[in-house]
Amino acid sequence: MPKISVLPSDDKTNGWSALLPARKPYDQLSGDVRADWVVVGIGYAGLAAARRLAENRPNDKIVLVDAQEAGEGASGRNSGFAIDLPHNVGASLEELERSHAHMRLARTAISHLEEMVTTHGIECDWERRGKYHAAVSEQGVETILKPFAQELDAIDEPYRWVEKADLHGELATPHFTAAVYTPGNVLMNPAALTRGLADSMPGNVSIYEHTPVLEVDYHNGVHLTTPGGSVFAPKMIIAVNGLAQQFGFLKNRLLNFAAHASLTRQLTADERKAMGSVENWGVTPANAFAGITMRYTKDHRILIRQDIYFKPDFRESDAKRAQVRRQHLRLFRERFPMLDNVEMEHTWTGFICLSRNDAPGFGKVSGNVYTAVCQNAVGVTKGTISGMLAADLATGQDNPLIADIESLGSPQSLPPRPFLDIGVRAKLAWEIWRARAEA
Numbered sequence: 210m211p212k213i214s215v216l217p218s219d220d221k222t223n224g225w226s227a228l229l230p231a232r233k234p235y236d237q238l239s240g241d242v243r244a245d246w247v248v249v250g251i252g253y254a255g256l257a258a259a260r261r262l263a264e265n266r267p268n269d270k271i272v273l274v275d276a277q278e279a280g281e282g283a284s285g286r287n288s289g290f291a292i293d294l295p296h297n298v299g300a301s302l303e304e305l306e307r308s309h310a311h312m313r314l315a316r317t318a319i320s321h322l323e324e325m326v327t328t329h330g331i332e333c334d335w336e337r338r339g340k341y342h343a344a345v346s347e348q349g350v351e352t353i354l355k356p357f358a359q360e361l362d363a364i365d366e367p368y369r370w371v372e373k374a375d376l377h378g379e380l381a382t383p384h385f386t387a388a389v390y391t392p393g394n395v396l397m398n399p400a401a402l403t404r405g406l407a408d409s410m411p412g413n414v415s416i417y418e419h420t421p422v423l424e425v426d427y428h429n430g431v432h433l434t435t436p437g438g439s440v441f442a443p444k445m446i447i448a449v450n451g452l453a454q455q456f457g458f459l460k461n462r463l464l465n466f467a468a469h470a471s472l473t474r475q476l477t478a479d480e481r482k483a484m485g486s487v488e489n490w491g492v493t494p495a496n497a498f499a500g501i502t503m504r505y506t507k508d509h510r511i512l513i514r515q516d517i518y519f520k521p522d523f524r525e526s527d528a529k530r531a532q533v534r535r536q537h538l539r540l541f542r543e544r545f546p547m548l549d550n551v552e553m554e555h556t557w558t559g560f561i562c563l564s565r566n567d568a569p570g571f572g573k574v575s576g577n578v579y580t581a582v583c584q585n586a587v588g589v590t591k592g593t594i595s596g597m598l599a600a601d602l603a604t605g606q607d608n609p610l611i612a613d614i615e616s617l618g619s620p621q622s623l624p625p626r627p628f629l630d631i632g633v634r635a636k637l638a639w640e641i642w643r644a645r646a647e648a
């Protein structure tokens with residue numbers, strides 16, 4: 210009967226939701242509620258799982274709960290890239306097949322989200338703008354971008370090789386040496402998307418926010434205890450990403466990291482002119498740990514995502530965020546020296562979950578419990594598809610994509626703490642030092 214000892218507690222400084230109108234949260238759960246299914250977690254995984262359960266079983270009652278509000282967990286505080294390609298493709302036949310499986314899964318997720326955005330009129334600046342996978346150093350070009358381009362050739366994926374001078378024109382910064390531009394990526398405001406998905410749930414889904422699950426009992430169905438009451442359902446889908454261990458599953462298999470992002474204030478018309486009046490764009494770094502994800506948003510702000518480190522306690526201080534903000538401002542000024550009066554308006558922390566072998570925590574974990582967790586930092590697409598497929602698996606729907614997601618394996622076990630902490634921190638420090646030219 211697991212008692213939950215670590216609850217999510219994200220900061221209140223998420224820039225994406227600060228840009229949106231005030232919103233009335235769904236009620237906290239009170240009293241004893243019975244349902245046919247319970248889903249925990251209102252991120253991309255839980256939202257997709259609840260919707261798919263509701264579609265597969267229109268007469269069933271589905272309860273969806275979260276300790277926080279839609280758009281305030283990691284799903285609403287990421288960089289807003291719905292990524293269709295693996296970051297690294299790999300050349301062996303096995304790796305190529307893995308890449309194809311990955312793309313089928315990611316593109317199904319993007320099509321699903323696009324359909325939701327269109328059908329329900331979700332205003333989240335959803336746009337297929339593609340993305341630039343960019344290297345700062347010659348070394349990054351040689352060791353990461355060129356092999357990546359060759360691998361895209363091998364799987365017959367379209368891309369455009371962009372040299373420094375053209376990149377300067379397209380992104381308004383001379384910072385990068387080259388980039389591989391691929392067209393399938395979508396950019397959006399992730400808090401607006403997450404809220405919109407929650408607000409357009411089918412009628413047989415009941416949402417409860419500010420409803421942390423404090424305790425779970427798995428005897429004869431699933432009994433969840435919350436501060437104001439309880440939920441009983443015969444079956445559950447766990448969609449809490451890195452906190453799945455709290456529910457008794459995937460123990461010693463999940464690695465939880467903190468990541469930070471900042472958004473500047475809106476640029477003025479003169480500042481946009483000084484920049485070169487470019488259109489909105491998104492850049493992912495050749496090295497995800499040493500480098501910086503950046504966006505120029507549709508409403509003329511610059512996003513900086515940088516500083517990832519091992520943080521298994523899911524907590525970060527305001528002092529650390531203040532330090533990160535100063536760092537983000539310095540990185541921004543280095544890249545956009547013509548915008549020297551522009552400040553960071555929002556800086557926030559979010560938590561991401563990785564596995565040692567990049568595999569998802571997907572599947573049936575006991576007779577009546579399924580997980581759709583561990584999105585390996587690409588949760589817009591991976592979370593969405595794992596939620597959809599967990600619901601299909603749980604309701605016995607035949608879907609060939611279940612074989613695709615299962616082919617990605619499951620999270621490998623990790624050494625015990627404190628050896629784990631020492632090993633992960635040392636490996637990350639080495640990775641950042643090795644790729645320091647990409648910073």
Ligand SMILES: Cc1cc2nc3c(=O)[nH]c(=O)nc-3n(C[C@H](O)[C@H](O)[C@H](O)COP(=O)(O)OP(=O)(O)OC[C@H]3O[C@@H](n4cnc5c(N)ncnc54)[C@H](O)[C@@H]3O)c2cc1C
Nearest residue numbers: 250252253254276282283284287288290422559587588589
């Ligand atoms: C700064 C940053 C930038 C990122 N950029 C990108 C990007 O551009 N593209 C991309 O694809 N991914 C990105 N990611 C990763 C992405 O945000 C995550 O992979 C994704 O949000 C995971 O979705 P999820 O639904 O699995 O989990 P989450 O979004 O973490 O949702 C899990 C939910 O479970 C709830 N929960 C946990 N425990 C309990 C409990 N006991 N009771 C009740 N509720 C509970 C939490 O409150 C939370 O809302 C980024 C992440 C960060 C932090």
